[in-house]
Amino acid sequence: MRLLIISDAWHPQVNGVVRTLTLVTDILRAQGDIIDIVGPDRFSSIPTPGYKEIRLALRPRKKLEEIAQSFMPCAVHIATEGPLGWAMRGICKRRGWPFTTAYHTKFPEYLHARTRIPMRWSWAVMRRFHQAGDATLAATQSLRDELTSRGFTKVQPWTRGVDLARFNVNARDPFEGLPRPIFLYAGRVAIEKNIAAFLSLDLPGTKVVVGDGPQRAALMARFPEAHFTGWRDNGALARSYAGADVFVFPSRTDTFGLVLLEALASGTPVAAYPVTGPLDVITDPRVGALDEDLRAACLRALECDRAACRAHAERYSWEACAAQFRGALSIIGAGR
Structure with missing residues (x-):
């Protein structure tokens, strides 16, 4: 199959989003599929205001249509609702090509957190975007229920996975010199991740933040007692997960939270709010604690079973995720 994926991320x-698409397409390519992923790197672009790491393609439609025409896909998947996503949506509608979309990001909540734009306006835009496709793929049951309640009528499941070899219980960062217990956050350091809610908690030991992003400098100034490592990848990130006593996930706006599975695969229990993502992943009280009182969740998570955490993560695989994704694609026509 010749699959064209369009992603502003x-x-x-x-x-x-990037990790999911990378891992899934690696598996599908190994199985013989031909895949082209089109991102902002192929176009003139500008940084997103307040988030320079994210580039927005400028006037991409003409070049994007040339790429699509040259590639001649059997299926099209639009991963994001940015300039590239909207441009490809228009191309597909004009050509009569079916396509699928994915709801990776709670964009209305993110936009509201940054600009205070009413969420009902953003949800209307999201419905218009996704309803034009043949299916909207969503990672969890609670997210699918929410989308359905907001008028999305073509929602299908697309789960997630975890690299069980990379994230494991064996290599542990001792966090030498830091008082224990270690409460860890890992991921983007941005306002929508609600990291200040975690750093404001009265907890024993040390709060550690692994990652980078536009809010890092402000949080470092506001919470000087916290330990900020900057971005860590590969083995260093895996050791951070495994060396922590509790992984704290303060976000209220994620659609899944791959970091939850990465922490669990490393044997580290999770503390989080009872919201989409954690509600769907932390389904066993032995592997984490969910509570509107995040401090209480953190303290309860200290008593969780690290072996149970690993066993819970082993239920998820990227191979199953890739198979589910491929099965949901809409075929444009035979012979391509």
């Missing part, structure tokens, strides 16, 4: 960005 792509390398060198580091986020859940």
